[in-house]
Amino acid sequence: MKLFYAPGACSLGIHVLLEESGAPYTPELLNLREGAQFKPDFTAINSKSKVPTLQRDDGSVVTEFPAIAYWIAAKFPAAGLMPKTPEDQAKAIEVTDYAVATMHMQGFSRFLRPGNFAPSEGDHETVTARGKEVFTKGLAWLDKALEGKDYVAGAFSFGDAAPFYVTFWGKERMKLDLPPNVAAFYKRMLARPAVAKVMADEGLAVAA
16 A cells, blocks of 8 residues: 655544554655645546545555545454444544544634635735634534543544644644643554654654
């Protein structure tokens, strides 16, 4: 398998899951700043021009974070990445979707690239503030979802990958104070050997 990723991008979560799975894979760095995602070599693999992109051993491709995360968990059951009950599976999917579709796409994207949401530069400050508001509300929701639990579905699962990458963004890039349950989750994730390896491989540092 080959994972197309960019350091510190949302592909970070999929990178972690692949490492946790124990399956052989090759990380393929894609330089988004240089526009590698738009070049023919990559668009022939994923015409959406985005990461994460997972190319399987038979050459077929899986795109979109929730689909890739679920596929890894289902494909490698021995790794224990799939929650055991339908209730916990639903929770893992719910949290994944919220982290990706709301915290990332509606929150962090506004914060990072306000020009994508408002062509007029005079509106960028308002857009950025709205993005931070959406993201912060998401952290509060995630804090409640983690109440009394180490991970979103109780035990570690594919459902923890998306909350991890958005928490990383919130703490390290937006410099936000994490609510207590989220802060404990983030610390717990960083202590996992697979996560530590991926962070080192991607050259990502965290605040002391």
